Amino acid sequence: MARFALAVIMLHPLITINGVFLAAVFGYMFYNAYLHPLSKYPGPKLWAATMIPSVMSIIRGDMAVDCKRLHDQYGDIVRISPWELSYRNADAWKDIYAHRTGHTLLPKEPFFYSPVSGHPNIVFSDHATHARIRRTVANAFSEKALRQQEDLIKVHIDLLMQRLNEIADEKMSLDIVMWYNFCTFDLIGDLSLGQAFGCLRNSELHPWVRMQFLLNQSFSFFMTASMIPFGFKLFDLILGNGVLKARDEHVKLTDQAVKRRLATKTDRPDFLYFMQRDIGSEGDRLSVDELVSNAGALISAGSETTATLLSGATYHLLRNPEVMDKLCREIRGTFKSDEEINTVTLSGLKYLQAVMEEALRCYPPVPTGLPRIVPKGGEVLLGKYVPANTIVSVNNWASYQSAKFFKDPEKFVPERWMGDTRYADDDRKIFQPFSVGPRVCLGRNLAYMEMRLILAKVLYNFDLHLLPKSNNWMDQKALVKVQPWIFGNVHQAKVPFRELAKQVIRHFLVLLEQRETKLFQTMRDELSIDAKKPKEMFEKNGQQVLIRPANDPSGCDLLVMMWRFGGKMYNMRKFEAPHGCVPFAAGDAQYLHMASEGLDIRDNSGRFLGTGNGRTVSTSHSQSLSASALDPLSEEFLKLWERESDTTVAAALSKNSRTNP
Numbered sequence: 001m002a003r004f005a006l007a008v009i010m011l012h013p014l015i016t017i018n019g020v021f022l023a024a025v026f027g028y029m030f031y032n033a034y035l036h037p038l039s040k041y042p043g044p045k046l047w048a049a050t051m052i053p054s055v056m057s058i059i060r061g062d063m064a065v066d067c068k069r070l071h072d073q074y075g076d077i078v079r080i081s082p083w084e085l086s087y088r089n090a091d092a093w094k095d096i097y098a099h100r101t102g103h104t105l106l107p108k109e110p111f112f113y114s115p116v117s118g119h120p121n122i123v124f125s126d127h128a129t130h131a132r133i134r135r136t137v138a139n140a141f142s143e144k145a146l147r148q149q150e151d152l153i154k155v156h157i158d159l160l161m162q163r164l165n166e167i168a169d170e171k172m173s174l175d176i177v178m179w180y181n182f183c184t185f186d187l188i189g190d191l192s193l194g195q196a197f198g199c200l201r202n203s204e205l206h207p208w209v210r211m212q213f214l215l216n217q218s219f220s221f222f223m224t225a226s227m228i229p230f231g232f233k234l235f236d237l238i239l240g241n242g243v244l245k246a247r248d249e250h251v252k253l254t255d256q257a258v259k260r261r262l263a264t265k266t267d268r269p270d271f272l273y274f275m276q277r278d279i280g281s282e283g284d285r286l287s288v289d290e291l292v293s294n295a296g297a298l299i300s301a302g303s304e305t306t307a308t309l310l311s312g313a314t315y316h317l318l319r320n321p322e323v324m325d326k327l328c329r330e331i332r333g334t335f336k337s338d339e340e341i342n343t344v345t346l347s348g349l350k351y352l353q354a355v356m357e358e359a360l361r362c363y364p365p366v367p368t369g370l371p372r373i374v375p376k377g378g379e380v381l382l383g384k385y386v387p388a389n390t391i392v393s394v395n396n397w398a399s400y401q402s403a404k405f406f407k408d409p410e411k412f413v414p415e416r417w418m419g420d421t422r423y424a425d426d427d428r429k430i431f432q433p434f435s436v437g438p439r440v441c442l443g444r445n446l447a448y449m450e451m452r453l454i455l456a457k458v459l460y461n462f463d464l465h466l467l468p469k470s471n472n473w474m475d476q477k478a479l480v481k482v483q484p485w486i487f488g489n490v491h492q493a494k495v496p497f498r499e500l501a502k503q504v505i506r507h508f509l510v511l512l513e514q515r516e517t518k519l520f521q522t523m524r525d526e527l528s529i530d531a532k533k534p535k536e537m538f539e540k541n542g543q544q545v546l547i548r549p550a551n552d553p554s555g556c557d558l559l560v561m562m563w564r565f566g567g568k569m570y571n572m573r574k575f576e577a578p579h580g581c582v583p584f585a586a587g588d589a590q591y592l593h594m595a596s597e598g599l600d601i602r603d604n605s606g607r608f609l610g611t612g613n614g615r616t617v618s619t620s621h622s623q624s625l626s627a628s629a630l631d632p633l634s635e636e637f638l639k640l641w642e643r644e645s646d647t648t649v650a651a652a653l654s655k656n657s658r659t660n661p
């Protein structure tokens, strides 16, 4: 007893401190939930008491879905954190994002919108700076500019068609999201930096683009970090600053590319050409740092957004064959050849336009809300007082998927945009996928032009089929994983070895040049890769790389790649569908085999696996798969694919069968 009393006396200060701390925390939560000026707004009390539920929702990538659920439950305005309100109301667009007489234009929420490079740009800037920047950048998006840019754009779309043709010839399936991204990144890179990223040419993401994806995928962490005191420092500590490094590297590469482009005198009608010319007043001229910052912002704003919309449109078309048929009939009935397809000829295609709108409704590239902050003195929004420093936004997906605004909201019905009387009561005023007001999307016309051209050409030239594993593609997360890939699995592995070897070697060299890891550097020293002798055998036993080309001394027409670093499997995406290889994510060793017709397939140790038929892809996986020769279209193959890869959608491609004239 005496001991207990002594312990209590000794621990007394600690107990007191803990007690005070807990009381303060609970007091703070109670205040937030019941006494805070926002407490009269409806919403779950737990979300109002602390930011933990909203942060968790962002990190899980569930924010868009959670907001819809909360709006369905609580109404048009929901409190989704101690200091944040989400709106689902057509008039809220005007109140939050547009100029109103007698009111201040709400500023962008500063943490969410902090420029990566430190220099302001059209997206990340306060309203005063923005007005100056927008006057200049808008030159690059005028009707005149757009007309001149069509030829630049078409080069990349034509290259996309060429690459898809090759895939169709090889009867391979594909990751259509990836290919849309290749195209839109190349296209916007060309317009912003004066040079394409070469994604379409090399069938892979340029390191700059990969970094962009990493940054996009880390966006939720950035958002979360911005909400927590010292969040960025913490973030840095936890993630070993890989993402922050990527961010800095990204800025550096953009800087170099823009400066290279500025040093070139050219009449190409790209963004930098217009941003430097025809400037309204001398005071509007952008500094080089601002040009760099804006080029980066334009690539971010204009690449993944359009690719995302195209992916959503393609998925919904594939899930709704009657809509797909109708659209194909419109496109194929209008044009006699691919060359006839251009912006002017496409403008008459009403159903195509309706499909675009419906895709923007069902799969908006900006699914959540764009945060604005209520300034000092507070504001009246939708007739209700909102205190200063409250974050407010209109939630796109929650609005567009609501039965309050759209009949059959979950159905993909382009007819609702064409005056179909069944949908006469749809409230289209809520539909603002490009936002409104002075920060409305500047690239809207360019986006429509690109999306129409790409979709029309894809559907004119090809028949698409959704592979079974892609059926639930919509069950994905926003923000954490902005956009899962639609991987293609291989129908036919009849890849000319020479081409394949060239791709592999080129890839190695790119990686080596990028100095992605020290290991790669060591490899370069240790392996003498000679691109001119693709049939030469490169082998390094029991270690990182083994490439055994066709007709090698073991007597089989076989390509084996094994790539292992320090017990960790390196990402095999580089060798995916276009090269005829199958990417598997897990495990610590991997072999990919492609065999020509009639030839033996053997594994690394010479063990017989099967006979090649020109289409056979066999895989052996050290951890979970026993070596076997599989027909890639077989059920077994699909099951393995399902189990082994973290991908969600796959599509098969074949040339337009002209069954729908």
Ligand code: HEM
Pocket (backbone or CB within 6 Å): 122, 123, 134, 298, 299, 301, 302, 303, 305, 306, 309, 364, 365, 366, 370, 433, 434, 435, 438, 439, 440, 441, 442, 443, 444, 446, 447
């Ligand atoms: C389907 C495609 C697209 C969608 C849905 C979309 C949507 C949006 C949205 C919602 C905003 C407002 C952002 C905010 O308030 O923070 C925005 C801004 C912007 N978008 Fe787009 N966008 C698309 C394509 C493009 C393209 C192709 C470009 C060309 C580079 C582009 C350039 C911009 C720019 C420059 C801004 C900033 C405008 C400003 O603040 O003055 N967008 N976009």
